[in-house]
Amino acid sequence: MKEKLERLKKEVLEKLNAVKDIGILRDLEIKIMGRKGELTEILRQLNELSLEQKKSIGKFANDIKLELAERFKQAAEILEKEKKHAFVDLTLPGEGIRRGHLHPLTQVQNEFEDIFSSLGFMILDGPELESDYFNFEALNITKLHPARDMQDTFYVARTHADSTGTDADKTATDLVMRTHTSPVQIRAMKKYGAPLRCIVPGRCFRSEATDVRHEHTLNQIEGLMIDKDISWADMKGVLEAVVRRLYGSETKLRMRPKFYPFVEPGNNGEITCFLCKGVGCRLCKQSGWLEIVGSGMVHPKVLVAGGIDPKIYQGFAFGFGLDRLAMLKYNISDIRLLNGGDLRFLEQF
Ligand SMILES: [Zn+2]
Numbered sequence: 001m002k003e004k005l006e007r008l009k010k011e012v013l014e015k016l017n018a019v020k021d022i023g024i025l026r027d028l029e030i031k032i033m034g035r036k037g038e039l040t041e042i043l044r045q046l047n048e049l050s051l052e053q054k055k056s057i058g059k060f061a062n063d064i065k066l067e068l069a070e071r072f073k074q075a076a077e078i079l080e081k082e083k084k085h086a087f088v089d090l091t092l093p094g095e096g097i098r099r100g101h102l103h104p105l106t107q108v109q110n111e112f113e114d115i116f117s118s119l120g121f122m123i124l125d126g127p128e129l130e131s132d133y134f135n136f137e138a139l140n141i142t143k144l145h146p147a148r149d150m151q152d153t154f155y156v157a158r159t160h161a162d163s164t165g166t167d168a169d170k171t172a173t174d175l176v177m178r179t180h181t182s183p184v185q186i187r188a189m190k191k192y193g194a195p196l197r198c199i200v201p202g203r204c205f206r207s208e209a210t211d212v213r214h215e216h217t218l219n220q221i222e223g224l225m226i227d228k229d230i231s232w233a234d235m236k237g238v239l240e241a242v243v244r245r246l247y248g249s250e251t252k253l254r255m256r257p258k259f260y261p262f263v264e265p266g267n268n269g270e271i272t273c274f275l276c277k278g279v280g281c282r283l284c285k286q287s288g289w290l291e292i293v294g295s296g297m298v299h300p301k302v303l304v305a306g307g308i309d310p311k312i313y314q315g316f317a318f319g320f321g322l323d324r325l326a327m328l329k330y331n332i333s334d335i336r337l338l339n340g341g342d343l344r345f346l347e348q349f
Contacts, residue, residue, distance in 0.1 A: 001049070001057050004042055005064050008032075016071055022079045029072045039065060104349045105219055105338055108326045109201050112221050115245045119238065121223065122198040126184035128205070129156060132174045134183035138305035139262040147261050151179035152207040177205035181222035182262060185298075185317060188224060189306025194313040195227035201322065212334040219322035226298065226308065226315030232265075235295055235316035239269055243292065247274040254289065263296025263317060274328075283328070290328060293320050 012032055019025045032039050043061055046054060102110070113123050141147045156175040184200040192198075200222040208214040225238065240253045251271050258268040270291050273284035280286040295318035300310035323335050330349065332338070337345045 001042070001045070001053075002060060005061055008038060008042065009064050009068065012068055013071065016075045019075065020079070022076065022083065025072070025075055025079060033065075033069065033072065039068065101349065103338075103346065104326045104330055104332075105322055107349065108322055108329060109219075109221065111246070112199070112242075112320070112322075113201065115242055116199045116223065119241070120197055121225075122188075122192075124184055124188055124198045124200045126178075126181065126187055126200060126202065128178055128203055129175055130178040130183050132176055134186050135176050135178050135180075138186045138302065139182050140299050140301045140305075141261045145261060153177050153179045153205055154207060178202075179206055180204050180319065181220045182317070182319070184222060185224050185262075185302065186306050189226070189303070189308050194308050194315075196315070197225045197227075199223045210336060212336070215323065215335045215339065217339055218335075221320045221322055223318045223320075224298070224315060225317075226303070226313050228313060230297075230314040230316060232297060232316070235297070235318070238316075239293060239295060239318060243271045247271060250277065252278070255295075258294065258296075260294060260296055262299050262302050264299045266294070266296030269293035269295055269318070283331075292325070292328075293318050295319070 012028075015028055016025075019028065031037055034040065043065065046058060046061060049057065117123065135153075136142075136145075136148060141151075154177040156177070181200045181202045181204060184198075184202070188196060188198050188200075200220075202220065202222075204218050204220055205216060206218065208216050210216060225234070236253065236255065243251050243253055251274065253269055253271050255267040255269050258266050260266040268291060270289040272278040273281060273288055273290050275281050275283045276288065278288040280288050284290050295316060298315040298317050303310040303313065303315065323338055326332065326338065327335060
């Protein structure tokens with residue numbers, strides 16, 4: 001028994017001298033001193049000895065146990081101390097941190113905001129949950145107007161306790177997820193009056209059956225300019241300046257009549273295809289033109305709803321589809337990718 005203990009002690013002390021890692025030391029300690037450790041097993045065998053043998057060997061065994069425990073403690077202290085003073089090579093390359101970047105929609109939006117800021121336009125924001133009044137009524141889209149069908153959205157029931165809006169807002173019976181950024185036109189006119197120059201980038205919502213070209217959440221950039229003696233020519237001038245900054249000085253803008261309830265007259269703005277320069281290609285479906293902006297002269301009823309006298313002031317409004325602009329710019333074939341959150345897609349920008 002004594003020999004066994006001596007041998008174990010010698011073995012352990014050799015290992016303790018060699019160990020350089022605190023984790024390995026802890027493992028060794030458990031292997032020897034733990035509940036099922038080698039030393040513990042030997043000590044357990046003492047019980048089977050006669051009383052006399054126990055007397056002669058008991059103290060010897062216990063001393064070895066105490067000594068080894070002390071040695072383990074010392075070794076651990078030394079290793080901990082060494083760890084604290086471990087050499088750190090500052091010249092080694094660090095662990096890389098992956099850096100993100102702006103979403104393609106944000107990149108296009110920032111580009112727009114820069115251009116319009118330089119033209120003196122304010123950048124405004126508005127609520128995404130909007131009253132029926134601001135989203136439709138004030139923009140000359142009455143309850144039974146067919147345009148409501150084209151902009152079917154998500155209606156949110158308004159409870160009595162929520163009816164704390166002011167003026168016309170109180171007449172609203174429903175809240176809707178806004179179908180366009182245009183309600184901010186009314187909010188801006190009420191807040192700032194005329195003259196006014198602003199753009200409104202933001203999310204809009206429609207009850208769409210989604211496919212590669214349609215999405216329930218879309219992004220627009222609305223614009224509004226109101227002043228005395230504002231004409232169609234001002235509108236074309238501003239929009240032309242913007243598309244030339246975006247797509248190059250050769251870009252042409254053509255406007256064709258289109259109906260929107262909140263403008264009169266309204267039009268559809270198309271630019272010469274930036275890919276084929278108007279010759280015709282796959283992007284422009286061989287037409288040479290890309291539909292890019294809807295615009296028009298603000299309807300007098302809309303000015304009145306905004307608290308502005310249409311006999312003194314006129315204005316124009318326009319709306320770009322941010323998703324479409326990003327899709328054209330980056331040649332993205334499916335609009336659903338933009339909100340899909342798929343890193344394999346997003347990391348390409
Ligand atoms: Zn083309």
